Amino acid sequence: MNGLLTRLTAFVGRHWLRIGLIFGGLILLSQKQVNFNVRLGHPELNGTPTTVPLQPQDPAAGAEELPLLLSDEQPAVARSGGFFSRFNFFGGADKVDRVELLGRQGQQRVRAFVERFGHVAQAERDKFGIPASVILAVGLLNSQAGQAAATQQLNSYFGLGCDRGWAGPSGYVSGTCLREYETAWASFRDFSTYVTEGEFARLRQFDGRDYRRWALGLEELGFTGARAEEIVRVVEGYGLGVFD
Secondary structure, eight states: OHHHHHHHHHHHHHHHHHHHHHHHHHHHHHHHHHHHHHHHTOGGGOOOOOOOOOOOSSHHHHHHHSOOOSOTTOHHHHOOSOSGGGSOSSOOOOOOOHHHHHHHTOHHHHHHHHHHHHHHHHHHHHHHOOOHHHHHHHHHHHHTTTTSHHHHHHOOSSOOBSOTTOOSOEEEETTEEEEOOSSHHHHHHHHHHHTTSGGGGGGGGSOTTOHHHHHHHHHHTTOTTOOHHHHHHHHHHTTGGGGO
16 A cells, blocks of 8 residues: 555656646636636626617827726626636737727728618527627727738628638638628628627527626637627617617
8 A cells, every 4th residue: 555655646746747737737627617617607797788879080189088896896808818818928028909990990881881780680589589789899800890910902891711611711811811791791791600600609598688698608618709798898889789
C-alpha cells in the first residue's frame, strides 16, 4: 500500500501541470452548460422593456448615455469571456465597445437603418420567433448602421462566416471569409435561419419579445461577435423594443 502511494505521489509530482489543465478543462466545460441553463433562466432578467427616443444627437456623448440595464449584480451578462479572461496573461487591449462606435455613426444613419429594416425584422420575428429588437440590434452592431466594409462590399449585415457547409458566394474582409448576399433581405433571412437551427435551436424556447434572454443565449452559444451587454444597450438605448 505504501509503495502504491509512493508511486502515485511521484506520478502526480511529475505530471501535476497536465493533471491540473485536464481538471480545469473539465470544470470549464461543465460550467458552460450550467451557465447556459442558469443564466438564461435568471428570474431578474424578466422585465418590461423601457423605450426611449433614438439617440444620440451628439454621437460621442450619446454613446456614453446609453442605459446599461445589467448591473454588477448580474456579472454573467455584463462581462463575458469566461474564467481565464479575467487574467491578462498575454496582454492586449480590451474589446472595442461597438455601441460607442455605433453612436459615432450618428443619429441620422441609425434612424435610417431602423426605418428601413424595422418591418423586415418584424416579418422575421413572425416567421422565426426571434425578437425584432434583437434582429435590429445585432444588425446595427455588426453592420455599424450599414457602414461596415462587409456590409458595403458583401451585403453582410450580421457577419456570418463561411461555415456550416456554406455553398453560396463569399468574400474576404480583413482576411476573414464572410458570406455574400445579393440583397440586404437575404442577409436578414440567413441570420434568422442560422440562429434557429443547429446548436442555436434551443433559443426558440424563449418568447419572441424577451430580448434579454435571446441576447444572453446568442453570446452563450457563441454567435459571431455577440455580447449580450452590447445588444441590450442598443435595444434599450435606441428604443427598439417598440418593434417587439
